[in-house]
Amino acid sequence: MSAWLLLFRKEMLESARNFKWIWIPLVFLALGITNPITTYFMPEILQAGGVAAEAAKLIPTPTSEEIIVKSLSQYGTLGMLVFALSFMGIVAGERQSGSAIMVLVKPVSYGHYITSKWAAMTCITLAAVTLGQLGTGYYMNVLFDDNVYSEALVSGLVYALWLILLNSITLLLSCLMKAPAGIAFVSVAFAALLSLVTQLLGDAMRWSPSRLTAEAGRLVEDSGAGDDLWLLVLITAALIAILLTLATAASRRMLR
Amino acid sequence: MSLLEVTGLVKKFGVQTAVDGLNFEITPGRCLALLGPNGAGKTTTLRMLSGLLEPTSGTIRFTGGSEKDIRGIIGYLPQYPAFFNWMSGREFLSFAAKLAGLSGKEAAARTEEVLERVGLKESAKRRIGGYSGGMKQRLGLAQAVIHRPKLLILDEPVSALDPQGRREVLELMREMKRETTILFSTHVLHDVEEISEEAIIMDKGRIIVQGDLQKLLYDHEQPLIRVKARNLPIEWVRGLRKEPFVRELNETSDGFTVLVTDVSLARSSLLRSIADLEIEVESFEIGATSLEDLFLRAVSAG
Amino acid sequence: MKWQDVNWELFAPLIAIQVVLLIIALIDLGRRDKDAVRGSKLLWVFVVVLVNLIGPVLYFTVGRKNES
Numbered sequence: 001m002s003a004w005l006l007l008f009r010k011e012m013l014e015s016a017r018n019f020k021w022i023w024i025p026l027v028f029l030a031l032g033i034t035n036p037i038t039t040y041f042m043p044e045i046l047q048a049g050g051v052a053a054e055a056a057k058l059i060p061t062p063t064s065e066e067i068i069v070k071s072l073s074q075y076g077t078l079g080m081l082v083f084a085l086s087f088m089g090i091v092a093g094e095r096q097s098g099s100a101i102m103v104l105v106k107p108v109s110y111g112h113y114i115t116s117k118w119a120a121m122t123c124i125t126l127a128a129v130t131l132g133q134l135g136t137g138y139y140m141n142v143l144f145d146d147n148v149y150s151e152a153l154v155s156g157l158v159y160a161l162w163l164i165l166l167n168s169i170t171l172l173l174s175c176l177m178k179a180p181a182g183i184a185f186v187s188v189a190f191a192a193l194l195s196l197v198t199q200l201l202g203d204a205m206r207w208s209p210s211r212l213t214a215e216a217g218r219l220v221e222d223s224g225a226g227d228d229l230w231l232l233v234l235i236t237a238a239l240i241a242i243l244l245t246l247a248t249a250a251s252r253r254m255l256r
Numbered sequence: 257m258s259l260l261e262v263t264g265l266v267k268k269f270g271v272q273t274a275v276d277g278l279n280f281e282i283t284p285g286r287c288l289a290l291l292g293p294n295g296a297g298k299t300t301t302l303r304m305l306s307g308l309l310e311p312t313s314g315t316i317r318f319t320g321g322s323e324k325d326i327r328g329i330i331g332y333l334p335q336y337p338a339f340f341n342w343m344s345g346r347e348f349l350s351f352a353a354k355l356a357g358l359s360g361k362e363a364a365a366r367t368e369e370v371l372e373r374v375g376l377k378e379s380a381k382r383r384i385g386g387y388s389g390g391m392k393q394r395l396g397l398a399q400a401v402i403h404r405p406k407l408l409i410l411d412e413p414v415s416a417l418d419p420q421g422r423r424e425v426l427e428l429m430r431e432m433k434r435e436t437t438i439l440f441s442t443h444v445l446h447d448v449e450e451i452s453e454e455a456i457i458m459d460k461g462r463i464i465v466q467g468d469l470q471k472l473l474y475d476h477e478q479p480l481i482r483v484k485a486r487n488l489p490i491e492w493v494r495g496l497r498k499e500p501f502v503r504e505l506n507e508t509s510d511g512f513t514v515l516v517t518d519v520s521l522a523r524s525s526l527l528r529s530i531a532d533l534e535i536e537v538e539s540f541e542i543g544a545t546s547l548e549d550l551f552l553r554a555v556s557a558g
Numbered sequence: 559m560k561w562q563d564v565n566w567e568l569f570a571p572l573i574a575i576q577v578v579l580l581i582i583a584l585i586d587l588g589r590r591d592k593d594a595v596r597g598s599k600l601l602w603v604f605v606v607v608l609v610n611l612i613g614p615v616l617y618f619t620v621g622r623k624n625e626s
Contacts, residue, residue, distance in 0.1 A: 002597060006354050010340075017342045019582045023618050030575045098338030102399065105306055106355035106597060108326040135571075142568070252587035255308050458579070 004112040007103075011120035020086060027082060027127040028075065032132030035071045036139035047105045064146045069217040070158050071136045071152075075129060076213055080191055081184075083125065083168055085162060088183040090117050090173040091247075095254055104255065114171065118244055121167045129160040151220045158216040160231070165209050165236050166191050168243040175250035209236040257317055257455070259284040259407060259437055260305070265314035266530035269299050276461035281372055282407065287433050289452035289469075290441040291551065297461040301462075305439070306332040328357060331405035335412045337396035341385030342456040345376050345395055348384060349402055356403030365401075369477050370398045371469075374428060388422035397428055401436070408432060410440035426451060445548045457551055463504060465550070476550040478503065479519045480543055481526060484511035486536040492529065501525065516546065576611055583614035586622070594623050 015155075037047070039062055041157060045143050046059070062070075094100035103113065133156035137149040170187040177183050191210070198208040205211075215229045267275040275297040275517050282288055284399035285323035303309040305316055307327040318326055321528045323554060336525040339348050346367060369489060371377045374394040379387065387395065393413070400408055413429065429451055442448060448455050448469070456466040465472060493512050501522040504515040514519050530537055583606045587599060594600060602621050606613045 003357075006351070010351060014340065014342060018622070019586055019618065020580055023579055023614065026579055027611070029613055030572060033571060037572070040568075081621065082615065098334060098336055101308060101332075101334050101342055102337065102339065102352070103355065105308055105327060105330075105332040105334075106352065107325040107357060108355055109518075113507060141570075249610050252310075255303070 002060075003108055004116055005107070007112055007116035008119055011117055012123070015120060020124060021127075024082060024086065024124055025131045028079060028132035029135045029156070030130035031074045031078060032135035033076070033139050035067050036136060037069050037144055040139075040143045042098060064140055064148050065151075065221045067140065068133075068136055068148060068152050068155060068220045071132065072155060072213065072216055075132060075156075075159060076164070079163060080166055081122075081188060082185040083167055084187040087121055087170045088174060088187070090121070090171060090185050091251065091254070092178055092180055092183060096178065100117050100148055101255060106253075110251050111244075114175070114244060114248045114251055115134055118168060118171055118247075121171065122164050125163050125167060126160055129156045129163065129184040132156070148220075155216040158219060158233075160210060160214055161233060161236050162212040162216075165243075167238045168247075172247040175247045175254055182210060193233065206234050207231065209239060212236060219253045257284070257554055258282060261315075261317045262305070262317060263317070265301070265316065266312045267297075267304060268310065268312045273312075273461055275304070277459075278463055280456055280463065280466055282437060282439060283438050283454070284406075286454055287429075287438040287452040288441075288454045288456065288457065290439065290456050291443070291445060291448050292441075292458040293443055294441075296458045296462075298443075298458065299411055301458075302409050302441055304333070305407075306330050306409050308332075311356035311475070327458070328403075329406040331403065331408045333396045333400045333408075335408045335415070337392055337399075339384045339392065339395065341383060343384055344381050345384055345387070345391075346371065348381040348395065349398055352399040353402045358403060361391055365535040366402055370402050373431075374398045374536065390424065391394060392421040393417060393421060393425055394428070396426065397432075400430060405436060408436050408438045410438065412442060415442065424554050426485065445551050449547065455547075469547075473547050476547060477544045478514045478515050479517075479522075480513055480545055481519075481522055482511065482513045482539070482543065483526070483530075484538040484540075485530075486538070488512070488535060489533060492533060495518075499525065570612070576614075579611065579614035580606060583617045587617065596621055596623055
């Protein structure tokens, strides 16, 4: 068996044993199905809250597209936090405990060490987003008789790319920094800052990967890809490659 | 023919020099001890040899093979071995074996063999998180030898263990000596005398003495006379320094110790003076310096 | 549509997710050494059981010390 596959299997097994493989997808599933349900019952919820029936009727029911986009934006805030917090120690923890030495003293490539971790993170991310979007799709079908599975999945995939980029930043920071809380904080702060700057500067930041979130939404609403989608996908993929290269270089230096 | 040659090895961390120009060789089949106080640079040296740290300058040359990656022919046990606590002992060893390049079949067979060897067969299924310190140390040894390395590097393998664990690990090392070359570090001289054939004493990143242990012991074995007495005339004791047979004189709280060149001359001369001066001697002992004295003197002088 | 007509089956999956999260959080908590948990174990039992969804998530993200 190749060394990379061995390391990858170790990561997957670890995530299974500490329940990451169960709880992270379940949280996304919960996020994914909450939106259609609350939307469906919104008139009742409003009435129960004392809003008159006539007034409640005036509030427009959101479209299916809007519901999917709302799910996505929740992955963006809560989901991002969940990933940053659960992956912050992925290298730092092993370095702190000393178990990284036990792996790296064997004839293992540092690149394999980093990319196997990245691949495992990516698998969990994709599984979680896909499950969440399937949940949304299912409830849209049951509650609104609307078949939006493919839109939900495709937009989820684009959104997942943004999350994977953020995970790659967490991975790099995990090679550079020691305090796990600091790692999570810097990751989240970076994502927030990039999104903010992108919104403020508009056209100058057309290339910003944080626009993937908006593009994912557009995929649903206009049922067509925006002009910049492929550019953004390409830029994000390149950034991920750069981050992984940096993380590999950092991991070579992390053992004093 | 040496297994490994180290020339001009230096490691700096910022402005601090941890290892300052080491030159030594490791002879295949022999057990070499790296002895020194804490902070001498032993761990840094071992980490460079095992390929975990890049030297600032100097070379480490394996003459044994033309391996691209020296980590493949080295087994390394860190001072504080840490494992994946969620794995069982067997899972970890099999993982380590495969990482070292053994095929699935070989890895499985070798895992059982090594488990048996270090006495962890019964606990092989348990989570490593529940292992005791001694068990972890034995598991650490097991992962270090799993791929039959040409050189086994052990960082303070017995320091953190209780007497029982120490015995067990030393015994295992003695067995492993038959199959591979061992380089280990320690700050306890007794460990060195017990198991190694060669020794390097280092302090503050430099080598103080090195060589064959028997020869070191012999070279540094100097006759000495230890006198304990009550009413020692200070002038007489200090005056001894001028005697031709005295090499070195150390005053202690209850007497003095002299390193001498000629024991019989020193003995008769000292005894005569003691009788003449009517000194109330409590003990008069003739002995020799040990490697420990050498170690302590070398370290305090360096 | 009235509240009585609400199809509670719709909510069953959400409830199931919460129960599963709660159970695996408690299993993990039970297996873990005191030293591998941040804060007191008892406190986490309360958080996990009493705070819907967020309780177990908090436990999984910040309650466990990274054990390798």
